Amino acid sequence: xxxxxxxxxxxxxxxxxxxxxxxxxxxxxxxxxxxxxxxxxxxxxxxxxxxxxxxxxxxxxxxxxxxxxxxxxxxxxxxxxxxxxxxxxxxxxxxxxxxxxxxxxxxxxxxxxxxxxxxxxxxxxxxxxxxxxxxxxxxxxxxxxxxxxxxxxxxxxxxxxxxxxxxxxxxxxxxxxxxxxxxxxxxxxxxxxxxxxxxxxxxxxxxxxxxxxxxxxxxxxxxxxxxxxxxxxxxxxxxxxxxxxxxxxxxxxxxxxxxxxxxxxxxxxxxxxxxxxxxxxxxxxxxxxxxxxxxxxxxxxxxxxxxxxxxxxxxxxxxxxxxxxxxxxxxxxx
Numbered sequence: 001x002x003x004x005x006x007x008x009x010x011x012x013x014x015x016x017x018x019x020x021x022x023x024x025x026x027x028x029x030x031x032x033x034x035x036x037x038x039x040x041x042x043x044x045x046x047x048x049x050x051x052x053x054x055x056x057x058x059x060x061x062x063x064x065x066x067x068x069x070x071x072x073x074x075x076x077x078x079x080x081x082x083x084x085x086x087x088x089x090x091x092x093x094x095x096x097x098x099x100x101x102x103x104x105x106x107x108x109x110x111x112x113x114x115x116x117x118x119x120x121x122x123x124x125x126x127x128x129x130x131x132x133x134x135x136x137x138x139x140x141x142x143x144x145x146x147x148x149x150x151x152x153x154x155x156x157x158x159x160x161x162x163x164x165x166x167x168x169x170x171x172x173x174x175x176x177x178x179x180x181x182x183x184x185x186x187x188x189x190x191x192x193x194x195x196x197x198x199x200x201x202x203x204x205x206x207x208x209x210x211x212x213x214x215x216x217x218x219x220x221x222x223x224x225x226x227x228x229x230x231x232x233x234x235x236x237x238x239x240x241x242x243x244x245x246x247x248x249x250x251x252x253x254x255x256x257x258x259x260x261x262x263x264x265x266x267x268x269x270x271x272x273x274x275x276x277x278x279x280x281x282x283x284x285x286x287x288x289x290x291x292x293x294x295x296x297x298x299x300x301x302x303x304x305x306x307x308x309x310x311x312x313x314x315x316x317x318x319x320x321x322x323x324x325x326x327x328x329x330x331x332x333x334x
Contacts, residue, residue, distance in 0.1 A: 041289050044110025046120035049142035051097060052132040097138035098329075099174055100128060101165060103158050103213075104182030107228075108145030112292030121145070122295050126302025127180065127309070134310045135329065150186040151205040159212050166216045176217045178309060180224040181209065188253040203256035210260060210268060219267060220323060222312060225257035226271040226305050232280040235290030266320055269312040271305050 102108045102124045110121030119125060121143050128141040144161050146153060166176055183206065190197050210223050230236070231247035254273075261270035274280070285297035293301060316323050 041111050041287055041292060042115060043106070043147055044113035044117075044119075044121040045115060046118040048120055048144075050120065050125070050128075050140070052125075052128045052139045052141070054132050054136050054138050057129065057132050096174060097140045098131065098135070098178070099169055099176045100124070100131070100139060100141045100178045100180065101162065101176055102127075102141065102143045102145070102180045102182065103154060103162055103209075104145050104180075105149045105154075105186055106145070106147040106292060107182045107185065108143050109147050110143075110298075111147055112287030112289070112294055113298065114295050117295070122293075122298035123182070123302050123305075124180075126299045127306045130303045130306030131310060134306065137329075145182075148186060149183075150190070151183050151202055151209065154181075154183055155205060155209050155212070159209060162213065163216050176221050178222050178224060178313075179213050179217065180226065180305065180309075181206070181213070182226060182228075184228055184250070184253045184257070185230065188249050191249055191253075199252050199256055202253055203259060206256065207260055210264075214267065222267060222269055222309070222316070223264075224269045224271060224305065224309055224312075225261060226301075226308075227251075227254040227257065227273045229273050229277065229280060229301065231273075232277060232285075233291050234281060234283060234286050237281060266316055266323075269308060271308040274304055 102121075106112075107123060108121060110123070113122045124141045124143045128139040131137070132139045142165055144158050144165065146158060149158065162179075169176060184202070187197070187202050188199075191199075206225075210225075213223055214221060228250060230250040236246055258270045258272070261268040280297075280300070285294055285300060286292070287294050287297075313329060317329055
């Protein structure tokens with residue numbers, strides 16, 4: 001557990017603790033100066049909502065993350081279509097699509113994505129495409145984010161925007177099936193700067209966000225809380241003891257997400273970081289700022305999140321008698 005790591009730090013003795021106490025703030029200040037001295041990376045270009053067609057996915061041999069625009073240039077009434085040369089929609093698989101909404105910070109707005117592409121934020125696209133392929137369904141997605149937001153901003157500004165999107169979907173005779181909430185990066189960066197920036201307060205704030213989301217969408221909507229792979233970000237690599245300290249701090253914040261999911265195991269899905277993910281530190285998975293994923297990094301992370309979502313939904317369908325039958329969830333995943 002996270003707390004065991006802190007205990008091991010205490011075993012170093014007074015001298016070791018004093019060294020860490022001095023080194024960590026100094027290294028953090030050095031990183032902040034160098035990080036803020038660079039021009040902030042822009043958000044992803046392109047639409048913030050779209051639909052991934054299963055029939056198109058079935059004919060496209062390109063790996064996830066390699067998208068092609070439509071003839072109108074990737075925007076189709078503000079949406080994104082996977083491939084303009086794909087086969088017509090499979091009528092045997094036709095029906096209501098799955099609806100997935102993403103709420104969060106710069107990881108949702110697509111900071112770190114290539115500016116040469118105009119396909120929107122890469123993480124929502126990667127998750128939607130993975131689920132479409134695994135469950136053989138159409139997936140509608142939308143991203144509601146604000147770069148730099150913490151859980152308080154998410155609750156105060158993004159949740160009202162989310163409620164508006166839920167109402168819009170309902171006017172179409174549909175409902176939201178999955179909500180992915182990506183947060184915590186901007187929260188633990190200001191950890192313990194005040195009495196309100198603690199892990200416990202983060203859990204309380206995020207619990208309120210989850211409650212509001214479920215109030216808007218209904219009890220059958222699954223809320224997904226992914227852990228953040230901060231421990232693999234290149235900006236922290238080879239900067240000890242800051243790397244260990246930051247990794248433990250990020251893990252403590254992610255543990256609050258796990259505790260929320262533990263209290264609502266059927267309705268909330270916690271996505272833990274992948275095991276043995278040393279390879280994820282490679283530069284190709286990260287943007288030039290060393291803290292945001294690249295297109296390829298978002299793709300890999302999105303597939304990891306998508307795997308947990310599919311497993312959770314299929315398990316919930318088989319064990320929860322009150323879970324409604326979804327036409328898009330009726331197929332056997334392959």
